[in-house]
Amino acid sequence: MASSHCPHRFGSGRLVAALLTLLLSCSSPALGKKKLYIGALFPMSGGWPGGQACLPSAKMALELVNKRTDILPDYELELIHYDSQCDPGEATKLLYDLLYTEPIKIVLMPGCSSVSTLVAEAARMWNLIVLSYGSSSPALSNRQRFPTFFRTHPSATLHNPTRVQLFQKWGWTKIATIQQTTEVFTSTLDDLEQRVKEAGIEISVRQSFLTDPAVAVKNLKRQDARIIVGLFYETEARKVFCEVYKEKLYGKKHVWFLIGWYADNWFKIKDPSINCTVEQMTEAVEGHVTTEIVMLNPETVRGASNLTSQEFLAQLNVTLGGKSPEETGGFQEAPLAYDAVWALALALNKTVGPLKAKGRRLEDFNYNNKDITAEIYRALNTSSFEGVSGHVVFDAQGSRMAWTLIEQLQGGSYKKIGYYDMTKGNLSWYGNDKWIGAGPPADQTMVILEYRFLSQKLFVSVSVFAGLGILLGIVCLTFNIYNSNVRYIQNSQPYLNNMTAVGCMMALAAVFPLGLDGLHVHKSQFPVVCQFRLWLLGLGFSLAYGSMFTKIWWVHTVFTKKDEKKDKRKHLEPWKLYATVGVLLVIDVLSLMIWQIVDPLHITVEKFTREAPKGDQDVLIEPLLEHCSSEKMNTWLGVVYGYKGLLLLLGIFLAYETKSVSTEKINDHRAVGMAIYNVSVLCMITAPVTMILSSKQDASFAFASLAIVFSVYITLVVLFVPKMRRLITRGEWQSDQQETMKTGSSTNNNDEEKSRQLERENKELQKIIQEKEERVSELRNQLSERQALRSRRRPSSSNLNHSTPPMPTAHPDPKSLLPPPGYPLPIGRNNCHTSRLQLLYK
Numbered sequence: 001m002a003s004s005h006c007p008h009r010f011g012s013g014r015l016v017a018a019l020l021t022l023l024l025s026c027s028s029p030a031l032g033k034k035k036l037y038i039g040a041l042f043p044m045s046g047g048w049p050g051g052q053a054c055l056p057s058a059k060m061a062l063e064l065v066n067k068r069t070d071i072l073p074d075y076e077l078e079l080i081h082y083d084s085q086c087d088p089g090e091a092t093k094l095l096y097d098l099l100y101t102e103p104i105k106i107v108l109m110p111g112c113s114s115v116s117t118l119v120a121e122a123a124r125m126w127n128l129i130v131l132s133y134g135s136s137s138p139a140l141s142n143r144q145r146f147p148t149f150f151r152t153h154p155s156a157t158l159h160n161p162t163r164v165q166l167f168q169k170w171g172w173t174k175i176a177t178i179q180q181t182t183e184v185f186t187s188t189l190d191d192l193e194q195r196v197k198e199a200g201i202e203i204s205v206r207q208s209f210l211t212d213p214a215v216a217v218k219n220l221k222r223q224d225a226r227i228i229v230g231l232f233y234e235t236e237a238r239k240v241f242c243e244v245y246k247e248k249l250y251g252k253k254h255v256w257f258l259i260g261w262y263a264d265n266w267f268k269i270k271d272p273s274i275n276c277t278v279e280q281m282t283e284a285v286e287g288h289v290t291t292e293i294v295m296l297n298p299e300t301v302r303g304a305s306n307l308t309s310q311e312f313l314a315q316l317n318v319t320l321g322g323k324s325p326e327e328t329g330g331f332q333e334a335p336l337a338y339d340a341v342w343a344l345a346l347a348l349n350k351t352v353g354p355l356k357a358k359g360r361r362l363e364d365f366n367y368n369n370k371d372i373t374a375e376i377y378r379a380l381n382t383s384s385f386e387g388v389s390g391h392v393v394f395d396a397q398g399s400r401m402a403w404t405l406i407e408q409l410q411g412g413s414y415k416k417i418g419y420y421d422m423t424k425g426n427l428s429w430y431g432n433d434k435w436i437g438a439g440p441p442a443d444q445t446m447v448i449l450e451y452r453f454l455s456q457k458l459f460v461s462v463s464v465f466a467g468l469g470i471l472l473g474i475v476c477l478t479f480n481i482y483n484s485n486v487r488y489i490q491n492s493q494p495y496l497n498n499m500t501a502v503g504c505m506m507a508l509a510a511v512f513p514l515g516l517d518g519l520h521v522h523k524s525q526f527p528v529v530c531q532f533r534l535w536l537l538g539l540g541f542s543l544a545y546g547s548m549f550t551k552i553w554w555v556h557t558v559f560t561k562k563d564e565k566k567d568k569r570k571h572l573e574p575w576k577l578y579a580t581v582g583v584l585l586v587i588d589v590l591s592l593m594i595w596q597i598v599d600p601l602h603i604t605v606e607k608f609t610r611e612a613p614k615g616d617q618d619v620l621i622e623p624l625l626e627h628c629s630s631e632k633m634n635t636w637l638g639v640v641y642g643y644k645g646l647l648l649l650l651g652i653f654l655a656y657e658t659k660s661v662s663t664e665k666i667n668d669h670r671a672v673g674m675a676i677y678n679v680s681v682l683c684m685i686t687a688p689v690t691m692i693l694s695s696k697q698d699a700s701f702a703f704a705s706l707a708i709v710f711s712v713y714i715t716l717v718v719l720f721v722p723k724m725r726r727l728i729t730r731g732e733w734q735s736d737q738q739e740t741m742k743t744g745s746s747t748n749n750n751d752e753e754k755s756r757q758l759e760r761e762n763k764e765l766q767k768i769i770q771e772k773e774e775r776v777s778e779l780r781n782q783l784s785e786r787q788a789l790r791s792r793r794r795p796s797s798s799n800l801n802h803s804t805p806p807m808p809t810a811h812p813d814p815k816s817l818l819p820p821p822g823y824p825l826p827i828g829r830n831n832c833h834t835s836r837l838q839l840l841y842k
Contacts, residue, residue, distance in 0.1 A: 034075050034076070034362075034363045035075070035077075035078050035103070036075050036076070036348065036362060037078050037079075037103045037105045037106060038077060038079050038080065038105060038107050038108075038109055039081075039105035039107070039108045039109070040055075040058070040079055040108070040109040040110070041081065041083075041084035041091055041094055041111060041115055041119070042054055042058075042081050042082075042083060042084070042111055043084050043086035043111050043112050043134075044083040045085050046084075046086030046087055046112075047086045047112070048111075048112055048134070048329065049329030049330065050086075050111050050134045050329050051081075051083065051111060051329070052328050052330055053316070053320065053325075053328045053330040053331040053337075054330045054336075055337075056334075057319075057334040057335070057337045057338040058079060058133070058337045058338065058341050059079065059319075060312075060315060061305065061337075061340075061341035061342055061345075062077050062078075062341055065077055065341065065342065071346065071349045072345060072348055072349050072352070074352075075348070077341075077344075080098070082094040082097070082098070084111070086112040087114075088118045091110065091112075091114075091115040095118070095119055099126060099367070104366055106348075106362065106365050107128065107130070107131055107344055107376070108128050109131050109132065110130065110135070111132060111330075111337075113135045113136060113139075113183075115135075116130070116134075116135035116137070116140060117135075117139065117140060120146040120148070120149040121146060123148055124147050124148050127368065128148065129148050129150070129373060129376050129377060129380065130146070130148055130150065131150045131151070131152070132149070132151040133151070133152050133153060133333065133336045133340040134153050134330065134336065135151050135153055136154065136156040136293075137155070137183060137184040137187065138155050138156055138157040138184065139183055139184070139187045140155070140398075141397035141398070142397070143396070143397055148373065148377060149398050150343075150394055150398040151398065152336045152339050152340040152343060152389070153293070153333060153336050153400060154400040154401070154402045155397075155399040156185075156259075157187075157188055157191040157192075158293055158401075158402065159259070159291040160192045161422045162404040162406065163229065163257055163291060164192075164195050164196055165420055166289070166291075167196070167201055167227070169427070169429075171440070172227050172443040173200065173202060174201070174204050174226075174443040175196065175203055175228070175229060175443065176204055176206070176220055176226070176227065176228045177189055177203055177205070177206050177207065177229045177230075178207045178208070178213065178216050178228060178229075178230050178231070178240065179208050179232065180208070180210070180232035181208050181209065186208075189206075189229075189231060192229065204223070204225070204444075205219065205223045205225045207220055211236075212239070213236065213239050213243055214243050217240065217243040217244055217246075217249060218243075218247060220249060221247045221248075221249050224444060225254075226253060226254055226255070226442065226443050226444055227254075227257075227441075228249075228254065228255070228256050229256075229257045230258050231259065234263065234266050237258065238266070238267065238269070238274050238281070239273060239274055241267065241284045244256075244284045245276055245281065245284035246276075250283070250285075250286070250287075251436055252435065252436040252437030252441060253442075255288065255440070255441060256285070256288035257288070257290070257291065258288055258289070258290050259291070259292070260290035260293075260405065260407060261292060261293075263326060264326075264413070265326075267281045267282060267285045268282070282412055285409055286410075286411075286412070286436070287409060287410070287435065287436055288408070288409050290406070290408075290414065291405070292404065292406075292407065293402050293405070294389070294402055294419065295333060295336055295390075296313070296332075296335050297309040297335075297387070297388055297389060298390075298403075301386055303385060303388065304385045304386060304387060305338070305342055305387070305388065308388070309335065312335065316334055335387070335389035338389070339387035342385070342392075343380065343383050343387075346379075346383060346385060347379035347380040347383055348379070350382075351372070351375040351378075351379050360372060380394065380398075381398075389402070390403060393423075402422075403420065404419065404420045405419055406418040406419065408433055416430065417429070417431075417432055417433045442618065445620050446620070447610065447620050447622050448620070448622065449622055449624055450623055450624065451519075451623075452608075452623050452697055453518065453519040454515055454519070454698060456519075458701065458702060459515040462515065462701070462705045462706065465706075466509075466511040466709055467508075469504070469505075469709055469713055470505050470508050473501050473502075473505040473716060476719075477501040479720065480494050480498055480501065481498065483727060488667065488723070488726060488727070489727075491666070491667045492667050492723065493551060493666055495574070496547040496548075496550060496577060496581070497719060497720070499544070500543070500544050500548060500715065501720075502543055503539070503543025503544025503545070504540070504544045504712040504715055504716055505540070506536050506537075506540030507537060507540030507541060507544060507711070508708065508712050509536050509540070510533055510536035510537040510540060510708065511709065514533050514537075514701060515705065516529050517626055517697070518626050523603060523626075526603040526628075527600070527603060529628075530601040530602070530603070531601060534595075534596075534601065534628075538592055538640075539585070539588060541588075541644065542581075542584050542585045542587075542588040544679075544712075545647065545648075545651070546580075546581045546584035548672045548675055549676070550580040550581050550584075551577070551666050551669055552651060552654045552655055552658060552669060552672055552673060553580065553654055554580075555654075555661055555666055555669045556658050556661075559658065559661040584647075587643075591639070591640065591643075595636050599631050599636065600630060602630065603627070603628065603629075604626070604627045604628075605624050605626055605627075606625045607623075608622070608623040608624070608695070609623075610622045625697060627694065641687055644683070645684065648676075648679070648680040648683055649680070651676040651680055652676060652680050654676075655672070655674075655676045659673060668719060668723070671718045672719065675715045675718045675719060678710075678711065678715070679711045682707045682710060683707070683711070689703055690704045
C-alpha cells in the first residue's frame with residue numbers, strides 16, 4: 001500500500017512543483033519589480049486641453065523607462081491619471097481621490113498653472129514631490145509657498161530676459177505693456193518691470209483689461225506707445241488686434257511683442273466676438289515678434305531616451321493615430337511631458353543608492369516619510385540631461401532653464417529670426433528680421449532738440465550801433481576832460497557829466513553780452529555772461545542816470561525854496577553831488593551782491609510746444625531757449641524795477657518842476673531834464689515789454705538793446721553836443737563878455753544864452769533906472785528951492801501992492817521938467833516904458 005501511495009503522492013507533488021515552476025517563470029517580471037505609482041492630472045478638455053498630446057507622450061516615456069535595465073531595474077513606474085479639465089475645483093476633488101485612494105503615489109504630475117498652484121501648495125502636507133509638465137505661471141517660482149515643486153515647462157518669465165535682450169539690441173529704452181488681468185500675466189509683467197528697470201529701460205505706459213481691450217488700446221494710442229508687449233491668451237489676442245486695427249496702432253512706427261504659444265494661424269480664425277475681417281487682422285499683426293520657449297530640441301542629438309527630437313515626433317504622430325497636431329491640444333508641450341517622465345525616472349534611479357545606504361527603499365515611501373522625499377528633491381534639483389525638448393536643468397526655484405525661440409510674422413507666416421540661451425546669455429541671430437520701414441522703429445516719436453539762437457544779423461547790426469555809441473561816449477568824455485578848465489564847462493559840473501558818459505558806455509557795453517547765447521558761449525560759461533549783463537547794465541544805469549538825477553535834484557532843492565533863503569542859492573558844494581551819486585551806486589552794488597550771493601543767476605532752458613516738420617511725421621522738433629534766471633527771479637526783478645521805477649518817476653517830476661529855473665551853477669540842467677524825460681519813458685516802456693517778449697529772443701533783444709542805444713545816444717547828444725558847438729563856434733580862449741557880444745543873435749535859440757542875455761540887459765536897465773532916479777531927485781530939489789524962493793518974496797510984494805489981486809499958485813509945467821533934447825527920458829518906478837518892462841521881466 002505504501003508503495004501504492006508513494007507513486008501517487010510523488011506524481012501529484014511533481015505536478016504541483018511543475019505548476020509552481022511554470023507560474024514563477026511566467027510571472028517573474030511582475031514579481032521581481034516593485035511598482036512605484038505616479039498620480040497625474042491631464043487636462044483633456046477645458047481652457048487648455050494639453051492632456052490630449054501630453055498623456056500619450058508620457059505613456060511613451062514610461063514604456064521606454066520600464067524597458068530599460070539601467071534605470072530603476074528593480075522598479076516599475078505606473079501612471080494613475082485623471083482629467084482635471086484645467087479647473088481648480090475639479091482638480092481639488094481628483095487630488096483628494098489620489099491621496100486617499102490606494103496605492104500610495106510617490107510623485108504628483110499636474111498640468112495647467114491654476115491646477116498646479118493648488119496641487120503644489122497642498123503637496124507639502126503629504127511630503128509629495130510635484131513635477132509639472134505644463135505650468136508657466138511665474139507665481140509658481142516661489143520656494144516658500146511651493147517648497148517641493150518642479151516643472152519641465154519653463155516659467156513665463158523666461159520670455160522676459162529674451163525681450164530685454166531684444167530691446168537692447170534694437171536700441172529701445174522706452175516700452176509699453178498691455179495685459180489681461182490674470183495672475184500668470186500679472187506676475188510675468190512684474191518680473192519684466194524689474195528686469196527692464198535693471199537694464200535702464202522705462203515702461204512708460206502700462207494698461208490692463210479684463211474682457212474688453214478697447215479702452216486700453218485707445219490709451220496706448222493716446223500716449224504714443226511704440227514698442228508694446230502684449231500678455232494675453234489667444235482669444236483675447238484677436239480682440240486686441242481688432243482694436244489695434246481700428247486705432248491704427250500698427251505699421252512702421254510700432255512693434256508688438258506677443259507670446260509664441262498661439263496657433264500659427266490664430267489671427268485667421270473666425271471669432272464671433274470681433275468685427276474685423278481676416279484681411280484686416282492680417283494687416284494689423286504683420287511684423288510682430290514672438291518669444292517662445294524652445295520645447296523641441298532644434299539639434300539632432302540623442303539624449304537620455306536615445307531618441308532625437310524628430311524621431312520622438314514621428315513616434316508621437318503614430319501614437320496619435322495621424323491626428324492633426326493643430327487639432328491636438330498640448331502638442332507643443334508634448335516633449336515637456338515626455339522629458340518630465342524621464343527626469344522623474346532618472347531622479348528616482350539616483351536616489352536608490354543613497355537610500356540603500358540609509359537602510360531605506362523607494363517602496364518604503366509613505367506620506368509621513370520626509371527622508372525619501374528629501375532624497376527625491378535633491379536628485380531632481382541636480383538633474384541635468386539631454387531630452388527631446390533640449391537640455392533639462394532646473395533653477396533654484398525648480399523652474400526649467402531653456403532656450404527661447406524668437407520669431408517674426410513676415411508675409412503672414414512666422415519666420416525664425418534667432419534663439420536666446422538665458423543660461424549663457426548668448427543670442428544666436430539669423431539676421432533675417434524684416435521691417436515695414438527702413439529699419440526697427442524708434443521707441444517713441446523722435447524728438448529733435450533745437451535751440452533757438454539770436455539772429456546774427458540783428459546782433460551784428462545792434463553791436464555796430466553800440467560800438468559807435470561807445471566811440472561817441474569816448475569823444476564826449478575826452479572833450480569834457482580836455483575843456484574842464486573852461487568856465488562854461490565848469491558851470492555844468494563836468495565830473496558829473498564824466499560819470500554820465502562812463503555810465504552810458506557801460507550800458508552800451510551790456511548790449512554785447514546781452515546778445516551772446518549758446519551759439520557763442522559754452523553752457524558752463526553762460527552764468528558768467530549772465531553776470532556781465534546784470535552788472536554792466538546795473539552800474540551803467542546808476543552812473544548815467546544817477547549823475548543826471550543828482551543835478552536835477554540839487555536844482556529843485558535850491559531854487560524852489562522861499563525868498564528868504566535866496567542867499568543859499570549862490571552856494572553849491574560839489575561833494576554833496578558826488579556823495580549823492582555814490583549813495584545810489586552803493587545801493588545798486590549792495591543789492592546786486594546780495595542777489596548773486598543768495599540766489600545767483602544760472603542758465604535755464606525754456607521748452608516750447610513741439611513742432612512737426614514737413615515730410616517725416618515721425619519726427620518732432622522741440623524748440624529750446626536759454627535764459628539767465630534764478631530761483632526767485634520775479635522777486636528780484638520786482639525789487640530792482642520798483643526801486644529804479646521810483647527814481648525814474650521822481651526824475652520826471654523834478655525835471656518838470658525845474659523847467660523854468662535858470663542858474664549859472666548848473667547851466668545844463670534843462671538839457672539834463674530833457675535827457676531824463678527820454679530815458680524814463682524808454683525804460684518804463686522797455687522793462688515790461690521785454691518781460692512779455694522774453695520767449696521771443698529776437699524781439700526781446702531788439703527791444704531791449706535798441707532802448708539802451710537810443711537812451712544813450714539821446715543823453716550824450718543832449719548833454720555834450722551843445723557844449724561842443726558853443727566852444728567850437730566861439731573859441732574857448734575868449735572871455736565871457738566877448739563870448740556874449742560875439743554870439744548875439746546866433747545863440748538866441750539856446751535857452752541858456754537867452755537867460756544870460758536877459759540878465760545882462762536887466763543890469764543895464766537897472767543902471768539907467770538909477771541914473772534917471774538921481775536926475776528926478778535933482779529936479780525935485782530944484783523945484784523945492786524955487787518954491788522956497790517965491791515964498792520969501794511973497795510978503796514984501798503984498799505990502800507994496802495991497803490992492804493987487806492974488807496970483808494963482810504956479811505949478812511947474814511937466815514939459816519944463818523934460819531933459820534937453822538928446823538926453824534920455826527919465827525912467828522912474830511909475831513911468832517905465834512898457835517895452836522896457838517886458839524886457840526886464842521877461
